[in-house]
Amino acid sequence: xxxxxxxxxxxGGFRPNPWQDWxxxxxxxxxxxxxxxxxxxxxxxxxxxVFLARKGRLGVRVAAGEDVAVLAxxxxxxxxxxxxxxxxxxxxxxxxxxxLRERLGYDGEIRAVGDVLSDQIALMxxxxxxxxxxxxxxxxxxxxxxxxxxxxxxxxxxxGPEIEIPAGSRPWARQPxx
Amino acid sequence: MYxxxxxxxxxxxxxxxxxxxxxxxxxxxxxxxxxxxPLRLQNGVYLQLHAYMLRVAIPYGTLSAHQMRKLAHIARxxxxxxxxxxxxxxxxxxxxxxxxxxxxxxxxxxxxxxxxQTSGNCIRNVTADHFAGVAAxxxxxxxxxxxxxxxxxxxHPEFLFLPRKFKIAVTGAAHDRAAIQFHDIxxxxxxNEAGELGFAVYIGGGQGRTPMVAKKIRDFLPEEDLxxxxxxxxxxxxxxxxxxxxxxxxxxxxxxxxxxxxxKEEIEAEFTKIRASALRLPADEIRRIEAYFAPPAYAIAxxxxxxxxxxxxxxxxxxxxxxxxxxxxxxxxHSIVTxxxxxxxAPPGDATADQMDAVADIAARYxxxxxxxxxxxxxxxxxxxxxDLRSVFDALVTAGLATANAGLITDIIACPGLDYCALAxxxxxxxxxxxxxxxxxxxxxxxxxxxxIKISGCINACGHHHAGHIGILGLEKKGEEVYQITLGGSxxxxxxxxxxxxxxxxxxxIVDAVETIVDTYLERRExxxxxxxxxxxxxxxxxFKKALYGAA
Numbered sequence: 001x002x003x004x005x006x007x008x009x010x011x012g013g014f015r016p017n018p019w020q021d022w023x024x025x026x027x028x029x030x031x032x033x034x035x036x037x038x039x040x041x042x043x044x045x046x047x048x049x050v051f052l053a054r055k056g057r058l059g060v061r062v063a064a065g066e067d068v069a070v071l072a073x074x075x076x077x078x079x080x081x082x083x084x085x086x087x088x089x090x091x092x093x094x095x096x097x098x099x100l101r102e103r104l105g106y107d108g109e110i111r112a113v114g115d116v117l118s119d120q121i122a123l124m125x126x127x128x129x130x131x132x133x134x135x136x137x138x139x140x141x142x143x144x145x146x147x148x149x150x151x152x153x154x155x156x157x158x159x160g161p162e163i164e165i166p167a168g169s170r171p172w173a174r175q176p177x178x
Numbered sequence: 179m180y181x182x183x184x185x186x187x188x189x190x191x192x193x194x195x196x197x198x199x200x201x202x203x204x205x206x207x208x209x210x211x212x213x214x215x216p217l218r219l220q221n222g223v224y225l226q227l228h229a230y231m232l233r234v235a236i237p238y239g240t241l242s243a244h245q246m247r248k249l250a251h252i253a254r255x256x257x258x259x260x261x262x263x264x265x266x267x268x269x270x271x272x273x274x275x276x277x278x279x280x281x282x283x284x285x286x287x288x289x290x291x292x293x294x295q296t297s298g299n300c301i302r303n304v305t306a307d308h309f310a311g312v313a314a315x316x317x318x319x320x321x322x323x324x325x326x327x328x329x330x331x332x333x334h335p336e337f338l339f340l341p342r343k344f345k346i347a348v349t350g351a352a353h354d355r356a357a358i359q360f361h362d363i364x365x366x367x368x369x370n371e372a373g374e375l376g377f378a379v380y381i382g383g384g385q386g387r388t389p390m391v392a393k394k395i396r397d398f399l400p401e402e403d404l405x406x407x408x409x410x411x412x413x414x415x416x417x418x419x420x421x422x423x424x425x426x427x428x429x430x431x432x433x434x435x436x437x438x439x440x441x442k443e444e445i446e447a448e449f450t451k452i453r454a455s456a457l458r459l460p461a462d463e464i465r466r467i468e469a470y471f472a473p474p475a476y477a478i479a480x481x482x483x484x485x486x487x488x489x490x491x492x493x494x495x496x497x498x499x500x501x502x503x504x505x506x507x508x509x510x511x512h513s514i515v516t517x518x519x520x521x522x523x524a525p526p527g528d529a530t531a532d533q534m535d536a537v538a539d540i541a542a543r544y545x546x547x548x549x550x551x552x553x554x555x556x557x558x559x560x561x562x563x564x565x566d567l568r569s570v571f572d573a574l575v576t577a578g579l580a581t582a583n584a585g586l587i588t589d590i591i592a593c594p595g596l597d598y599c600a601l602a603x604x605x606x607x608x609x610x611x612x613x614x615x616x617x618x619x620x621x622x623x624x625x626x627x628x629x630x631i632k633i634s635g636c637i638n639a640c641g642h643h644h645a646g647h648i649g650i651l652g653l654e655k656k657g658e659e660v661y662q663i664t665l666g667g668s669x670x671x672x673x674x675x676x677x678x679x680x681x682x683x684x685x686x687x688i689v690d691a692v693e694t695i696v697d698t699y700l701e702r703r704e705x706x707x708x709x710x711x712x713x714x715x716x717x718x719x720x721x722f723k724k725a726l727y728g729a730a
Contacts (some may be wrong), residue, residue: 065417088216089299091339095416098336103451119200119217123335138208149196153189155329157456158336167185169463171456172330172405175185 009143010109010131017133019059019080031056038082041066044074052077061113064092068100075106083129085114088136094127101128102159118142122150126160152176179242179548180325180470182290189332190287193294197221198280205277220300220338222293223279227600232271232279233296234286238306238324238348239267239551241291243538246549248289250534256282261534263519263527265591265642266345267305267551268296272598294332299340301331301412305347307356308552311471312560314508318367318375320350322468323404326459330405337412341419342427344412345384357553357669359383359392360645362429363411368398375401381411381441382433385639389675390430393438395445401464403449405457410449414441473509474546474561480511482565489568496571498620499582504567513564515545516584517557517574522618525607526592527555529579536577544570554630555591556584586623587631587696588614591642595635595652596659602635604652604659605685609633612689617696626696629710632667645669647711648695649676650688661688665695665722666714677719680727691726698725 008017020031022039031037038059039051051058052074059080062068071078081100083093093112100106111131112124118139121132134140142148154164154174164174182190197217204214211225218224224231234249241249249269253261256278257271264270274282286292296303304324311319327346331337337344347361358364364380377399383392399407415429418436433441490497505514517537520526529537541549541559544566550558562570574580583589590613593599595606610633617623632646636653643649649664661683664676683691696710698721703713714722 065421089339090421091299091337092417092421094336094339095413117213117216119196120339123333123338126335136213138213149199151189151192151196151333153185153192154335155189155332156334156336160335166456168183169466170329171458171460171463172326173185 007135007140008111008131008133009140010111014144019082021061036079038080041068041071045070048074062093062096064090066096068096068104071100071106072104075100075104075108078106078108080109080111081106082111082113082133085112085116088115088117088120094124097124097127097129098158118147119149121148125162126154126156126158128158128160130161179240180237180321180467186290186329187287190290190292190294193221193292193333194280194283194287197283201276201280216298219298220295221279221283222296223276224297225600226272226598228598229273230276230279231598232274232282232293233264234269234271234291234293235296235303236267236269236291236551237328238304238310238321239308239553240306240310240321241549241551242289243542243547243549245289245291246534246538246541248285248291250531250538252282252285253534254531260528260530262525262594263529263551263555263557265553265555265593265640266303267308267553268303269551295338297343298338299342299344300338301334301340301344301346304328304331305345305356305361305553307349307351307354308550308554308558309355309505309514309560310350310550311473312507312509312512312514313351313355314506315353316350316508317352317369318350319468319471320348320356320365320367321471322464323365323367323377323401324348325467325470326404326464327408330408330457334412337416340412340416341421342424342429344415344429346408352671354669354671354673355552357642357645357673359671359673360385360389360642360669361392362415363408364392365404370398377401377404379407381445382430382438383673384428384430385642385644386428387425387637387639388431388434389639389644390434391673391675392430393433395438395442402459402461403453404459406453406455407445407449409452409457410445413448414444418444474548476509476512476561477563478511480563480565482511482563482567486564486567495582496568498624499571499580500567501624502582502586503584507561509561511564513562513567515559515562515567515570516552517559517579518581518584518589519556519579520583520589520614521578521581522583522588522614523611524614526590526610529557533577533579536573536579540570540573540577544573554589556589582620583623585628585630587617587626587629588623590614590631590633591646592633593635593641595633595641599635599640601638602652603637603654604635604661606633606635606641606650606652609650609652609661609685609688613692616689616693625706626700627706627709629696629699630668631692642669643667644675645673646676647714648692650692653682655682659685661685661691663688663691663695663726665719666711668711679719680723694725695722698722 380392634641667676
């Protein structure tokens with residue numbers, strides 16, 4: 001599975017991905033208690049205590065269209081939230097990322113999972129996404145080669161991982177600090 | 179007019195560089211068409227029936243003579259010598275080569291223009307009343323707000339992959355010339371009882387296969403909350419709009435299926451949470467942007483009315499043009515001139531490069547350098563001294579732009595139709611041409627008065643037929659083009675969707691059918707003062723059906 005683990009982009013490089021997807025109900029081999037487990041949101045919300053009691057770290061996987069507000073009371077125990085992008089054209093989880101960062105104050109890893117185009121990476125970062133597990137080959141190549149296109153003058157105040165400062169007198173305009 | 183500062187200029191320049199790289203990757207085969215599509219769409223590049231098409235944004239339809247000359251240059255250099263002005267106050271070039279597009283965008287950036295978000299499932303070019311700032315009936319100029327919305331919506335990181343396209347229109351007058359009730363969001367600038375500026379907010383209007391008139395969800399939104407409220411609407415739509423069927427993905431369907439009251443509650447709840455943020459507009463910042471749109475220094479107390487009356491009496495052609503194409507202005511001694519892009523028998527909305535240059539010259543000399551594009555696919559000179567009308571008319575005659583039909587029956591809106599569009603099921607431009615030829619006689623047009631004919635070549639309704647006083651929808655049945663007629667639609671403040679009058683007409687019969695409708699109106703109206711729309715609303719469809727299909 002070397003290829004699989006090499007696909008996670010975070011902190012400026014491809015990193016090993018220690019997280020394992022929570023098996024479907026009735027699977028023969030449950031995850032080892034110490035494994036970092038990525039649990040579907042619906043499954044987690046149905047019985048949070050089961051997952052909070054495990055030894056390994058807890059991650060939650062959010063399908064496009066699911067409401068992240070239900071995670072509010074558990075956020076300090078969640079180390080990873082993986083937002084699914086089933087198609088590059090499905091923009092619902094851009095909103096979910098901003099709600100997690102700006103409204104719910106979540107400061108753990110937010111990972112985009114799925115069909116992401118290289119031209120979307122910068123937009124996702126501004127919405128608060130800081131890790132990428134992408135299926136699209138050219139996007140992985142662009143990340144590797146440092147060819148992520150971006151317009152670095154912004155007309156929207158947001159709270160992404162990068163520090164942005166107001167630009168001129170317009171309160172909605174932003175540019176990267178330094 | 180708004181002018182880019184260094185920040186705006188850098189934004190557009192970076193975007194051009196980005197797209198140049200994307201086009202290079204596409205031409206080198208690194209991106210396939212499927213991967214390239216969303217990138218080109220957000221830069222205004224469509225793939226049409228025969229070639230790529232580039233749609234350039236003209237924010238709220240305002241441009242300078244200098245910008246118009248650049249559009250002429252682009253038409254001449256990169257296209258076949260003409261451009262097409264659209265119902266969303268944009269211009270389309272129908273024949274650019276893909277490898278020329280980055281150079282075109284670079285040229286546009288030189289004159290503070292771009293093609294960002296003129297396509298794709300994102301917030302599109304914000305439109306406004308084409309008489310903004312000069313209309314006598316205005317509460318405030320809507321363009322400063324449209325400009326603020328333009329900036330906020332440009333590459334908004336959260337809202338570039340919406341369920342479907344999203345159109346915002348702003349009007350500053352109670353008489354709606356911007357068709358705001360047929361937009362995803364319509365803002366009407368108004369004053370409350372305390373005299374403060376703000377907006378009535380409408381959502382969920384639209385045409386297409388499921389036409390809907392927008393619902394008003396706020397009677398008064400304070401001016402400072404424009405962006406926070408817009409962001410709340412867009413967030414609710416982005417999260418909850420349908421994505422399973424592109425024909426049910428516009429916000430109008432969400433409004434319809436959720437109910438306007440329930441959706442309003444969701445929007446208000448979201449708004450409450452983000453209201454006190456950097457999105458709140460400081461009054462001094464609004465006033466700073468408003469100053470860009472300040473009226474020019476009009477010459478005071480120009481004579482002109484008496485000379486104009488004499489000139490009209492002396493020349494019936496000039497008289498008819500003034501009657502139809504000149505509108506009252508808020509400044510004394512001044513007039514608003516509509517330049518019809520609907521010459522008899524020609525495609526609606528087209529202008530040649532030479533005509534664009536001529537309009538630029540006329541605007542520079544007689545209209546304080548300013549031009550507007552109307553959603554009715556005409557051009558407007560907003561600041562003409564009444565004393566100069568004769569000179570402007572003569573210059574327009576020379577340019578072949580003096581058709582005297584603004585607002586009359588031959589001032590037809592039509593989509594590109596089967597002649598250009600990959601989606602169309604029937605031709606629309608040739609039908610518009612034949613109707614315009616049938617009603618070409620100017621005295622007859624003047625007698626018929628204000629009738630808006632709008633023609634779409636398929637159910638996507640780009641020709642706005644649902645909002646036409648007489649709407650024509652071209653369909654295909656058993657290999658033949660068939661045209662369905664709707665009556666009584668309107669895009670103004672009394673917005674309504676036209677009623678289907680009955681079975682469709684063959685291409686050979688559609689012009690006769692329109693004439694029958696018009697003759698019925700002329701017979702049944704209570705006088706020349708009763709417009710077609712007023713008469714239809716009074717009479718209902720019955721007399722028209724009877725005339726078209728007989729007593730049975």
